Amino acid sequence: DADVTQTPRNRITKTGKRIMLECSQTKGHDRMYWYRQDPGLGLRLIYYSFDVKDINKGEISDGYSVSRQAQAKFSLSLESAIPNQTALYFCATGRGGSEAFFGQGTRLTVV
Amino acid sequence: AQSVAQPEDQVNVAEGNPLTVKCTYSVSGNPYLFWYVQYPNRGLQFLLKYITGDNLVKGSYGFEAEFNKSQTSFHLKKPSALVSDSALYFCAVRDFGDNFNKFYFGSGTKLNVKP
Numbered sequence: 240d241a242d243v244t245q246t247p248r249n250r251i252t253k254t255g256k257r258i259m260l261e262c263s264q265t266k267g268h269d270r271m272y273w274y275r276q277d278p279g280l281g282l283r284l285i286y287y288s289f290d291v292k293d294i295n296k297g298e299i300s301d302g303y304s305v306s307r308q309a310q311a312k313f314s315l316s317l318e319s320a321i322p323n324q325t326a327l328y329f330c331a332t333g334r335g336g337s338e339a340f341f342g343q344g345t346r347l348t349v350v
Numbered sequence: 351a352q353s354v355a356q357p358e359d360q361v362n363v364a365e366g367n368p369l370t371v372k373c374t375y376s377v378s379g380n381p382y383l384f385w386y387v388q389y390p391n392r393g394l395q396f397l398l399k400y401i402t403g404d405n406l407v408k409g410s411y412g413f414e415a416e417f418n419k420s421q422t423s424f425h426l427k428k429p430s431a432l433v434s435d436s437a438l439y440f441c442a443v444r445d446f447g448d449n450f451n452k453f454y455f456g457s458g459t460k461l462n463v464k465p
Contacts, residue, residue, distance in 0.1 A: 272452075272453070279359070279458075280457060281440060281457040282394075295451075331394075333453070338396045339384075339394075339442075341393040342393055343393045344393050
């Protein structure tokens, strides 16, 4: 099984709908991140969390919310999806000064 | 502000030739530097990192990178490219001055290795 698992892998949704992307990890890391990837823009940080009671906004948090349900689970929600939120979304985990470990990604299309 | 720049959107190299993918960074404190590779429809895979010590670090699949503090660069290199190295490469930095809170990524460089 993958160390960082994202569900769903692909999703098509309509404008205005609420959608949740889920992430779970078995690495035991305290830090979890949500990134968005767009062509030519690299990865941009949406939210990050150091533990269940610690949630921080990243550089592009508008239109998104997150929930850290447990150390191993970190979900991203789009309250009212819009077409420019169409992107590839990645969850990642990390610890201290180590490298980040990424999930396989969720390809979200908002029509 | 912290940032990472990958000045080349695409790098083309013939199989067997050496390759270099460039990365420069800007941080307020001491950097931790990383390279990742992304194959189509896959997540990012860790290649190598510089934390401290020897400026030349070796990583997976024969890749290496050289940390140059004066030029604030961390270029990825490989002596002999393979067609299977064709992928999207990302440079990333964690900032000691930022308490290593976040990873900052470059925009990515697409490496094309031709037979």
